[in-house]
Amino acid sequence: MALFVSGLSHRNAPVELREQLAVDEDKLRELLRDIAAAGVVREVIILSTCNRVEVYAVADVPGEARATTFRRLCRHRGVEPSSVEAALYTYTEGDAVRHAFRVASSLDSMVIGEPQILGQVKDAFALAQSCEAVGPALHSLFTQAFAVAKKVRTETEIARHAVSVSFAAVELAKKIFAGLEGKAVLLVGAGKMSELAARHLVEQGAFPVYVTNRTWARAQEMARTLSGTAVPFDELSTALAAVEIVITSTGAPEPLIGRDMVQRVMHGRRGRPLFFIDIAVPRDVDGAVGSLDDVYCYDIDDLKQVVDANLRERVREAHRAEALIDREVGKFLARQGDVEVIPTIVSLRERLEAIRAGEVKRTLARLPGAPPETREAIEALSTAIVNKILHAPITKLRESSRAGSPRSWLDLVHELFGLTRR
Template identity: 40%
Template structure:
């Protein structure tokens, strides 16, 4: 039994390649079924995010499993193996398990420590469970990883420090004001940076968004997405008069807000403070505007200092989490080692129950006058004797399974209880697998 992951992510494939290898939600069940029916694959989970597509699998042989998962990618996406293989990475056993923990905690994300990926991996696991693509191994591993990621987020707050300029702008606004839901926010520029800023603002409770853009249609489209108002560039003065917070991120080569414009705006604001955050390069706002009374101006360098400081903090936390991951992986494989005793335990139980059943048959023959009720009582008590006798050996053999000389101990255990190799073959891990599913 081996853990394996085969996938592609932002490190190995550009976005134009990644977008071609995504599993649609309505077909994920079919994909999981196909994987489960594939030779060597015993369990499967498909994880997909905007920056990665990965197939996690339990395989009986590493080489065969890798071959058939790559073949699955090729056939599912109708692309030759030669075209997709250069973008795929393959991780096996300890490395694959460690990779899952890094993915789910955000340590393998484009933005270090992002928290959204936990929900995405959890959903992928639940989908695989729903389609009966997981069993003992992945049910244990993914539940352990989900629990661990939740602990990391709650104990370290790794995802709460702003590590993008647009996010930092919103974090700064939150520090300036005790609340944002009652503030008017003006976003100047409807490009990618402006949209990201609007997303962060909206998720932080901002209800009043105004958008100004040179192309009014773009402003209108973005404002509509956030239930806001759109203004033309000619209406900038009006929007500034209404605003509490202004975040500007255009691609203009000249100043959007100059001294004369602010002088006019201030006259109509009745000493109401105005906070301006300029995240454009070149700058949109004349830097001398910060000298006006009740006008507070921050530029991209102010925000970059926040981002750099927060990224250093995230990296320190990430190093700590990496140490925790090593312990988690070790714990998982200690549990995996105990699976080697499943055939022994199953064979021992089976042999014991056969002896108990033979004894009951002998009692029935020698004491034919016994009633059904009496036989039932005897059967119950003889099974109880068997279970009590087996309890301690089973506990001990599980402990032996994680010892350095486990192989010799297992051999000794087999000899003590007279377990034959043929009995063990019929009780291999994946033949007794279903009785351990949860």
């Protein structure tokens, strides 16, 4: 019986291949049932996202199970098996455990630390469970993978820093204002991206939201969607005086907001900082504005630069996460190994104890006049012999399980002592 994971991902398979193999939920149920019916796997979970298709399984003959599983998968999706075969990777035992932990922790993702993958793994697990394809081995592997993913998230900063332009803007705002509660936002121009950034800010407590636009109807519409207030376009500088964060995204060919305008606005603010997020190209805010005291002005390139720095930061954190995962894999295997050998140790003890008890009983029956001390001595002697004999095989079993290869030893012990499998 062995655990393996086999599949393909964004790392080694082009998107054309991945999308051919990707399976939706209904088809997945069908496929899981089909694979279970083939009788080659004891347990199976299939993870299918746009970046990976992977089979996690426990089987007596992993090679055969893998081949059968993927043949069925290819047949379901109408893909030529030979085209898939080349891109497949397979991990077994400890490496499979590590892979499961890395995937759930988003270390194997295209954007390291992205949060969706954990949900996708959980869904795949739940789906396989509902198809009764999950047994004790995959159950403990996946529940542990969820725990490890959570640990990675809380103990490293892998997912801490924003990797999208709109979230990077929110992060910058927080680095300027600390909390965003009660910070007023002004949207100049009404694009999808500025709406998204405004939504993120509002989620963090920013309030109220003002919207201005050359087209009054458009301003009103956007104000409605954001539960904000529309402001006439010619009152732009009045609005600037009232807010802390400005998001600009108009299609104007020339900057709308110049240095003089902002300087006048800043005069009445008694040093309250003003943060411009200029996502318009060409820019809406004159570059010189950023040189004013207490004014911070980020254009789209600046924001991308922050995103790049954040990505590098995630890679740095990923190294720490890998070390954490190494430790977790070790712990998991040790626990797992013990779980595997414990039934055998118990039945081995029971078997020898039964022999000992039987023999002691027979001996004592032949010594009816023996004083209590003699009886006790016989009990103690026999127990000591049994314990001495058991010591070496039990130690060996525990060691082999920690080393990750208890199977041959388990078989040997069963064979030698005539134990029956439970």
